[in-house]
Amino acid sequence: MNRYDRIYSVIRRIPAGRVATYGQVAMLAGLPGQARMVGYALAALSARSRLPWQRVVNAQGRVSPRSSGSGVEALQRMMLRREGVRFGASDAIPLAIYRWRPRIAGR
DNA sequence: CCACTGACGAGTG
DNA sequence: GCACTCGCCAGTG
Numbered sequence: 465m466n467r468y469d470r471i472y473s474v475i476r477r478i479p480a481g482r483v484a485t486y487g488q489v490a491m492l493a494g495l496p497g498q499a500r501m502v503g504y505a506l507a508a509l510s511a512r513s514r515l516p517w518q519r520v521v522n523a524q525g526r527v528s529p530r531s532s533g534s535g536v537e538a539l540q541r542m543m544l545r546r547e548g549v550r551f552g553a554s555d556a557i558p559l560a561i562y563r564w565r566p567r568i569a570g571r
Numbered sequence: 572c573c574a575c576t577g578a579c580g581a582g583t584g
Numbered sequence: 585g586c587a588c589t590c591g592c593c594a595g596t597g
Contacts, residue, residue, distance in 0.1 A: 467594080485579090486578075486580080487579070487580060490579085495592095497580085497592065498579085498592055499592085500579045500580085500592060501579090501592080501593065502578080503577075504577070504578080504579095504593085504595085507577080507578055517578090522578080523579075528578045528579080529578080530578060531577070536578090537578095540578095
């Protein structure tokens with residue numbers, strides 16, 4: 465899993481109340497165009513990892529549907545709302561407002 | 572080695 | 585909005 469460490473360290477920097485997209489995380493982790501690897505790295509996480517996994521959403525600003533409909537999507541939205549993130553129509557988060565914009569430090 | 576499956580994303584019709 | 589296709593690539597059988 466050493467391969468995913470760069471991805472995890474990026475996610476650890478996302479502040480509460482903000483979200484980042486899979487592609488954005490991949491980019492910041494130095495893996496441009498490999499958004500899929502981010503999803504793969506997150507899927508390998510244990511259910512209650514201390515990583516703020518809920519702050520990673522897809523490019524539409526929506527919680528990505530899991531293949532194993534375990535209901536975590538609802539939990540994720542709940543956790544985000546609890547941090548102050550508001551959802552718009554179709555359960556989409558307005559990325560123009562909530563997208564995390566890191567300073568040119570971790571690149 | 573091959574085939575298939577993904578918490579993705581951009582593009583096309 | 586919907587349905588594909590393609591590019592990406594780790595993990596599994």
